Amino acid sequence: MKTVLITGSSSGIGRAIAHYFQSKGWQVAATMRKPENEQDLDKLDNTKLYALNVCDKHSIQEAINSAIDDFGGIDVIVNNAGYGLVGPFEASTEEQIQRQFDTNVFGLMNVTRAIIPHFRECKSGTIINITSVGGRLSFPLYSLYNSTKWAVEGFSESLQYELRQFGIKVKLIEPGAIKTDFYDRSMDVIKRKGPNLYDDYVDRAFNNIQDMGASAEGPEVVAKKTYKAATDSGNRLRYPVGGGAPALLFLRRILPDSLFFMGIRTGVEKKRK
Secondary structure: OOEEEEOOOOOHHHHHHHHHHHHOOOEEEEEEOOHHHOOOHHHOOOEEEEEOOOOOHHHHHHHHHHHHHHHOOOOEEEEOOOOEEEOOHHHOOHHHHHHHHHHHHHHHHHHHHHHHHHHHHHOOEEEEEEOOHHHOOOOOOOHHHHHHHHHHHHHHHHHHHHHHHHOEEEEEEEEOOEOOHHHOOOEEEOOOOOOOOOHHHHHHHHHHHHHHHHOOEOOHHHHHHHHHHHHOOOOOOEEEEOOOHHHHHHHHHHOOHHHHHHHHHHHHOOOOO
């Protein structure tokens, strides 16, 4: 029986991934910052909860060591934990920027570094990083979030060369708009006190983007794609999924910048009725 360890399992995509792998007969190490508050995953067979904060290296190593002890090893790790910092870059603070990169980039790297020795010893293992369609193209107000996802894309693409010699695979899941709490509870909206010249633009663009998320597919579609990546015997790197991601990436590839940017502006900056 194979084992998957998932970060950020308390909600949204991470929770859906945990449920889906468990339904497929896998052992699931579901990690989150506060497992004592979980009232769902802890009831599933072959599933154990572990405290893990991607910004705390000690908690990462403790969770990985405990999962290996409990399940006899880890076959796949899914770096899912993250959040979105959204708003005009000029209005952001150094603290907000640091938190965005600490979680989405450095935290993911910390988890990856911690699992590599185990995979290398086993001469096998798969690292799956949940990025975003926003890791290969960008949207207004997402400059900081997009930059973290672009960083993870580059990190993963380079890493797969290094780790292939040890039988370790690296995979990227690139969701488009997915209906989760990313668009409300998990999103950090940049706000500045007093008059802001960006207010009109933010109101228009932010609400249009929110509408896309509200009408999107649920996280189960990402869970299924993640399972496909985990069980894929080939060396495919990227798996776009949901929210029109494959179509958007195709258009980004074939259109000149001017036309693609105009299309994004048309969809995001349109006036609301």
